[in-house]
Amino acid sequence: MDSVNADELVAPAWLNAQFIEEVLKKHECRPELRVLDVQMSPASAKGDHYASIMFRANVSYTCTGGKQSKSLIIKTMPDEEGHKKEMLSGSHLFETEIGMYTKVLPRFEQILREAGDNTRLCAPCLYCSLEPRQVMIFEDLVPLGYTVIRKREATTEELNFAFLKLAKLHAVSFHVLHEQPEYLQEFKNGLFEIPNMRQDPFCITGMKKFLDFLEEFPELRKYKPYFEKMENDYIDRVEIVMQEYRRNRKPNGYYVLCHGDFHLKNMMFKQREDGSLEDVMLLDYQVSNICPITMDLIYAVYMLMGIEERHNNYKELLDYYFAEFLATLQNIGYKGDLPNSVEFWQQIFQHKCYDIYLITTFLPMMNAFKHNDFDPAEVFQKEDLQRGMYRLDSYVQDVKYLLARFEAEGFFQNQ
Template structure:
């Protein structure tokens, strides 16, 4: 294992374990693992809720005269001693994602393929889901030439439209699945970043806001206009977040992705470089809620600034008609809101844009030298404070605040709510 990986290899991860899982997946008992290598699969700053490992293997079978090679990805939980584990454990993220891959996603993919009539991939298949080790082994979609877009450059209109189209199918499948199988999302699908059961993310949110406030001392204009509002928000962020994700009678609700940003989408391209499919990954925070939270989160973290600031109503409209069409194809019998009502629902969830753009987006843009992790964000030690200050003192973040803060203030999202 490379030295730079801060997470040790689990003791149960052995050559025999990998051989057994691969043999079962390929349905070939003659398979013998000749070589295997493991390495970190995700760079610093691109994953905060799990450990991702790439496993490269060479193997032989009785039916092959030469060695075969492949790779796959494995997701595991943080060790219990890791501070991130104690933030995440009460959210049920690990058991939820295993349930998604075992039980939910295959049904949703089948709905999308047969009824919405979209044969493209919806998610990466899993080789093995192991509840004893809290691990999932996935297909490596890079072998099919899927790749993640650059989190720093973000997505243009063509990529954004494709994501919204696939998201509409995902949401339609979730809504009709809940209709056909009542109670399927009752257990463990009620705990997104904000919820009424746990506030494990509170130190993450408040520490990031405090770092944002400190960074405003470097800009007199922003400090005078916004620092007092950011300081007041520190004490209210969880209250406002929970309020923004509370479901009300008449809301259109479905299974949301819950953590939809650039690195949780993989794209496949044609020969001319145009994206032809978008596949979602990382379903740890999938939650039963308004699809508006996925839209706010995606718009605030993953698309070009001019699209986010100038074209959101149009993008919501584009998504809405894709959703409406998909719901009709799956014969959804629930109430489909009008575009006007859906825009109101989107507006009612707008605080999600505050947390996504002021707290999470700066982290997503971080490209510095400090080790970025939940433990460091929570920590008030020297290295933790250095990371958080470095995040908000990036030149790109400081420039974006001159756009983002006025935009949020115009909607009343920085005032008392």
């Protein structure tokens, strides 16, 4: 079972047939429902996620009408002691995601439907709770034909589908923030509001490992002085941008409710019988928060796109996203001044500190997970494994191209 996370091999004792029966009774409004059997298994593969544990429950039950079955995805907090539990302790992850699924996403879908757009922004959530345990239960999308992309990069068509869905999520939130800003004010807990984020060694030592990496390659050493200048404040600069809406709002800033973790394993794709794409479903809204529109998009360049798209097609993909963002705003009746492309790209360049944080810290890990069998639990805790990710040839070649592009764009002249 090396292909799954170790803490998802055995479900916690409370996650049993009695618990599932109570959930289904309430969801289906059938007090006579009786669960006959529950088969639990890991719901995801190693490297798919980290900020929770997930199980698939294949449930057989009886109710009026006879015997039935249902597949559920159950998401909860880790019980086992260790880095994952310590890292996530005291976080607002489940509070945020429950708010998204019960309040925000249904309302956003309603706004789209009223404009003639039947886009679905989330999988059906059957049950959620913060007490006595943080848990969410979803309809399993696999029997409906959705799959996670593994062991390959997303195609341009798949990326366009993902950016289209993100554009609609962003546009509706932009509209709501303009018309009724108080509706979304509770969504203020992003990456840097995770209590232990700024103390976790993995999250704060990426630049040191990156500088050592630059020193090893003669053609990259010329960039080292620029990154040394950023070493003491690059994380502070990212945090300032992420919290800009709440602490230092800019009059020309484009603010939306960002997904917060917009990468390939947080979406599932569905194909039609002829092989064409029918839909993409976004997953995992645990760090959704109001912040600059650029945060999801810069993140997507490094955490969603593959190397080829990142090098050759990222501007076209983001232009496509922005065109759909504007089209959705117009379709849902947004009455303010429309954002413009020039300002959009200026803000992306102004927030280059996020590029730096991702390249130096999270891109090595994402690259390793895509192309190698790394265990997330070990990666977060073992520095030798972390350093090894910076030496993978795919990462080396990626960085060589990216830093040359940054240099050509004049980024280093401003440091």
